[in-house]
Amino acid sequence: MNTPDNSLLSIETGLANGADIIEDDIRVTRDGTLVLSHDDAVRLADGSMGRLSQMTISELNEGLSIPIVKLEEALHLVRNTGKTMNLDLKADECIEPVSELVKKLGMLGRVFLSGCEADRARKAKYSNPGVRKLLNVNASLFLTSSYAEAVLQTLQDAEGAGCFGINVPYRLVEPYLLEKAAESGFQIYIWTVNEEKDMRLYAGMGVHSITTRNVADLVRVKKEMLAEGS
Numbered sequence: 001m002n003t004p005d006n007s008l009l010s011i012e013t014g015l016a017n018g019a020d021i022i023e024d025d026i027r028v029t030r031d032g033t034l035v036l037s038h039d040d041a042v043r044l045a046d047g048s049m050g051r052l053s054q055m056t057i058s059e060l061n062e063g064l065s066i067p068i069v070k071l072e073e074a075l076h077l078v079r080n081t082g083k084t085m086n087l088d089l090k091a092d093e094c095i096e097p098v099s100e101l102v103k104k105l106g107m108l109g110r111v112f113l114s115g116c117e118a119d120r121a122r123k124a125k126y127s128n129p130g131v132r133k134l135l136n137v138n139a140s141l142f143l144t145s146s147y148a149e150a151v152l153q154t155l156q157d158a159e160g161a162g163c164f165g166i167n168v169p170y171r172l173v174e175p176y177l178l179e180k181a182a183e184s185g186f187q188i189y190i191w192t193v194n195e196e197k198d199m200r201l202y203a204g205m206g207v208h209s210i211t212t213r214n215v216a217d218l219v220r221v222k223k224e225m226l227a228e229g230s
Helices: 008-016 057-063 071-079 092-104 118-127 147-160 175-184 196-205 215-229
Strands: 021-028 034-036 041-043 049-051 084-089 111-114 132-136 165-169 187-191
Touching (some): 008 021, 008 071, 021 092, 034 092, 071 084, 071 092, 084 092, 118 132, 132 147, 147 165, 165 175, 196 215
Parallel strands (some): 021 084, 165 187
Antiparallel strands (some): 021 034, 041 049
16 A cells, blocks of 8 residues: 555545455654654654653654554444454553553454564563553574474463464464464464465464555455355
8 A cells, every 4th residue: 555654544444445454553752652653753844753652642743744644543444344453562661551542432343463472472462461462473493493392382381371363474374373263262363464465375374364555455465266166
């Protein structure tokens, strides 16, 4: 999609193109406002750099040429469509305020967390076990251990943190992971798949969800695969 990341326009476009799940990056300002941003470092309108975590929401918006999107705005937008939102947490400081906001809006069943490797996932579990979350795989495990050992450790981490599924860079997905995850009751979510051939490959392998920038292409591929299988 040719839209700015972490923007209301991006959310609206994704929904219009048929997305079931909207993923955005979450950070928190110095005064506790949850916002959509991948990086803590932000370029201000005067060309200088600021740290989102060290600024209040007022200071941030005064310094930016375009106001940053608050998570609450995004959640209201998604809630009105009946779709689900994937909140990719970029800092531990987001855990508690995200849990409180999701509960306040009555969206526990319509939101889940990602961006959580084992430590952050455990912190999220203790903060609010009612908020669903994915375990982000530790990619270095798959470089330093055998594939089977890395899968076993990942499943143990997911179980220990009370996760419902595992969030995996798509190139790490092999049938063995899908098989063992299914045996343990975990769903497999993959990111970020933008090529049609890869969408077909991994959808055919049985992953539960695919994150993509090309939503319309993925929706079309899924419809074509359903028609081919009917």
